[in-house]
Amino acid sequence: MEIRKVGVVGAGQMGNGIAHVMAAAGFDVLLNDISEEALEKGLATITKNMQRGVDRGKMDQADMDAALARIATTQKLPDLGETDLVIESATERETVKQAIFEDLVPHLQPHTILTSNTSSISITRLASRTDRPEKFMGFHFMNPVPIMQLVELIRGIATDKPTYDTCLGVVEKLGKTAASSEDFPAFIVNRILMPMINEAVYTLYEGVGGVTSIDTSMKLGTNHPMGPLELADFIGLDTCLAIMNVLHDGLADTKYRPCPLLTKYVEAGWLGRKTGRGFYDYRGETPVPTR
Numbered sequence: 001m002e003i004r005k006v007g008v009v010g011a012g013q014m015g016n017g018i019a020h021v022m023a024a025a026g027f028d029v030l031l032n033d034i035s036e037e038a039l040e041k042g043l044a045t046i047t048k049n050m051q052r053g054v055d056r057g058k059m060d061q062a063d064m065d066a067a068l069a070r071i072a073t074t075q076k077l078p079d080l081g082e083t084d085l086v087i088e089s090a091t092e093r094e095t096v097k098q099a100i101f102e103d104l105v106p107h108l109q110p111h112t113i114l115t116s117n118t119s120s121i122s123i124t125r126l127a128s129r130t131d132r133p134e135k136f137m138g139f140h141f142m143n144p145v146p147i148m149q150l151v152e153l154i155r156g157i158a159t160d161k162p163t164y165d166t167c168l169g170v171v172e173k174l175g176k177t178a179a180s181s182e183d184f185p186a187f188i189v190n191r192i193l194m195p196m197i198n199e200a201v202y203t204l205y206e207g208v209g210g211v212t213s214i215d216t217s218m219k220l221g222t223n224h225p226m227g228p229l230e231l232a233d234f235i236g237l238d239t240c241l242a243i244m245n246v247l248h249d250g251l252a253d254t255k256y257r258p259c260p261l262l263t264k265y266v267e268a269g270w271l272g273r274k275t276g277r278g279f280y281d282y283r284g285e286t287p288v289p290t291r
């Protein structure tokens with residue numbers, strides 16, 4: 001099936017990145033958010049990031065103008081009914097995602113493929129609440145979307161082959177690489193990454209090391225480009241906690257229990273870079289560890 005128009009739900013850090021790469025690859029994009037401010041901020045981020053690409057000689061000005069012209073925004077979810085593929089990238093909360101799919105389904109064309117950029121929630125369960133479980137799958141981008149090469153494609157129990165092949169074709173058109181994952185909690189990348197981040201928070205919580213020691217150890221000791229706490233701030237601590245809860249609930253194993261210190265940061269609203277404070281304080285010129 002040919003995909004021409006892509007709907008993106010949620011214009012946050014992932015949604016605007018998805019709209020960016022889709023438009024740059026020639027797809028028409030309709031970007032939706034409940035917040036007008038998020039849509040404005042999302043478009044501003046896309047423009048800034050594309051301009052950086054032009055300044056570095058990675059993109060022509062004419063291509064940037066054409067890509068931006070392919071992006072429209074809307075606060076009305078039913079407008080996405082005219083798209084061929086929807087990528088839901090709203091807040092990582094199952095009730096939020098379920099409500100979005102419930103509201104969207106009556107407006108969709110029969111051929112439209114529904115996907116979610118969820119980091120961890122069951123694709124099979126999300127799909128079962130729609131009218132098209134066979135045309136539903138996980139389309140999981142990495143952050144930052146314009147830079148990261150991988151897309152995890154997750155098949156729910158009912159996902160059919162034409163749907164998978166169509167999404168694989170979209171990933172190839174984006175110039176990215178797909179990895180196929182079965183539908184188990186947090187899939188592949190986060191099944192491995194999040195317990196490591198959670199363990200780093202436990203290491204901080206138990207006083208084994210401070211923020212700087214932990215991040216320096218993992219950067220210089222294991223050649224990771226970012227320390228786990230810096231990475232957690234980058235991802236968003238609310239998202240990290242949500243994924244740990246999905247692993248804990250879904251696999252029913254205490255080894256996945258979220259660290260109480262992670263919960264405390266989220267309760268404080270210290271969600272990382274996006275709120276200006278997490279394991280580091282970003283409000284000054286250089287990030288300062290908060291512990």
Ligand code: NAD
Nearest residue numbers: 010011012013014033034038089090091092118119143235
């Ligand atoms: P974010 O908080 O930056 O953005 C979420 C956006 O969703 C917000 O703009 C919010 O206004 C919007 N939203 C909330 N409810 C909505 C609704 N009913 N309709 C439309 N928009 C709504 O979050 P994010 O980091 O962009 O994460 C989005 C999704 O991407 C989550 O499912 C997350 O697990 C996944 N994801 C995140 C990362 C990451 O590193 N942050 C990586 C891969 C996947």
